[in-house]
Amino acid sequence: MMExxxxxxxxxxxxxxxxxxxxxxxxxxxxxxLATCPNCRVVVNxxxxxxxxxxxxxxxxxxxxxxxxxxxxxxDLMEYLPKPPGAEPERSxxxxxxxxxxxxxxxxxxxxxxxxxxVCPVCGFGEGGCFT
Amino acid sequence: xxxxxxxxxxxxxxxxxxGDRAEFSHLVESTSDSIYRLALRMLGSPQDAEDVVxxxxxxALRALPGFEGRSNITTWLYxxxxxxxxxxxxxxxxxxxxxxxxEKEDEEEFSEPYQIVDWCCLPxxxxxxxxxRKFLDTxxxxxxxxxxxxxxxxxxxxxxxxxxxxxxxxxxxxxxxRLLRARLKLREELSEYFGERMKSGLEPMxxxxx
Numbered sequence: 001m002m003e004x005x006x007x008x009x010x011x012x013x014x015x016x017x018x019x020x021x022x023x024x025x026x027x028x029x030x031x032x033x034l035a036t037c038p039n040c041r042v043v044v045n046x047x048x049x050x051x052x053x054x055x056x057x058x059x060x061x062x063x064x065x066x067x068x069x070x071x072x073x074x075x076d077l078m079e080y081l082p083k084p085p086g087a088e089p090e091r092s093x094x095x096x097x098x099x100x101x102x103x104x105x106x107x108x109x110x111x112x113x114x115x116x117x118x119v120c121p122v123c124g125f126g127e128g129g130c131f132t
Numbered sequence: 133x134x135x136x137x138x139x140x141x142x143x144x145x146x147x148x149x150x151g152d153r154a155e156f157s158h159l160v161e162s163t164s165d166s167i168y169r170l171a172l173r174m175l176g177s178p179q180d181a182e183d184v185v186x187x188x189x190x191x192a193l194r195a196l197p198g199f200e201g202r203s204n205i206t207t208w209l210y211x212x213x214x215x216x217x218x219x220x221x222x223x224x225x226x227x228x229x230x231x232x233x234x235e236k237e238d239e240e241e242f243s244e245p246y247q248i249v250d251w252c253c254l255p256x257x258x259x260x261x262x263x264x265r266k267f268l269d270t271x272x273x274x275x276x277x278x279x280x281x282x283x284x285x286x287x288x289x290x291x292x293x294x295x296x297x298x299x300x301x302x303x304x305x306x307x308x309x310r311l312l313r314a315r316l317k318l319r320e321e322l323s324e325y326f327g328e329r330m331k332s333g334l335e336p337m338x339x340x341x342x
Contacts, residue, residue, distance in 0.1 A: 011242045011316075012242060016308070039245075046322070047315055047319045053260050054268055054318065055288060057268055062169070070182065070186070074190070075156075075190065
């Protein structure tokens with residue numbers, strides 16, 4: 001009877017206990033109770049595990065690439081849309097403006113060449129080449 | 133427990149307020165999966181979740197110049213997103229929203245744990261794959277919007293109690309109460325489900341022995 005009474009009191013502090021934020025005194029009380037009450041031990045363990053597995057199944061949920069594209073389009077940010085993982089790594093020219101340091105060698109200053117392509121006069125990095 | 137998951141990334145508030153698009157796209161890129169996940173679990177439909185995400189950033193874009201930075205910017209985004217999601221839910225299911233009932237519920241005693249089965253020892257893939265996964269999704273979806281909101285922000289998005297309270301405009305006490313209520317409800321559901329799985333896993337063995 002006494003034990004049952006304790007179990008009821010303990011419920012309200014279980015949240016803080018599994019989060020590790022329960023004050024020292026209540027924490028010691030609870031642990032004394034847990035040492036003698038196997039049912040409450042099961043409740044604590046399964047409560048922890050419940051949170052843990054829901055965290056686990058949620059961790060890899062992400063927006064689809066199509067939804068991400070629609071979001072960036074709606075926000076008028078298409079030029080900043082990151083490439084999906086696995087796409088060919090490529091330095092985007094979209095962020096670079098004339099007068100900015102070269103993203104490749106970091107020495108030259110990006111400028112237009114005779115063909116009006118933005119290139120680095122030092123290492124040659126730039127958008128040159130043909131339209132495809 | 134640690135603070136918010138995205139709390140480690142810092143953004144230049146000055147740039148954001150000034151309308152710097154590169155900085156805003158950086159913010160969108162690093163937070164949109166979390167916002168989407170939250171909206172999806174609140175609403176249950178990928179289409180609705182996508183709408184909420186779009187609305188969230190459009191509103192943020194408009195409100196940023198006046199953002200005072202009193203709360204963390206990601207907490208602020210969660211707050212906008214949660215308002216959007218709750219508004220959509222309210223339109224769809226007005227009967228699920230009786231504020232008084234929610235507050236009354238906060239006063240109630242916690243219902244006593246009923247299922248006492250230690251299913252923690254079940255193999256990991258049994259706990260989180262296939263059919264179990266569907267069951268877990270449903271269990272979360274069955275929580276009332278008020279409990280689900282707290283559980284998702286605190287336990288899935290890993291906001292602190294204080295941040296969760298700020299995002300939902302609730303007291304920290306209400307957050308703690310609802311969080312525990314949500315966790316206990318989920319624990320009951322999961323214990324019943326995995327308890328059954330443990331029994332049905334044992335039966336074939338018992339059958340062989342007999």
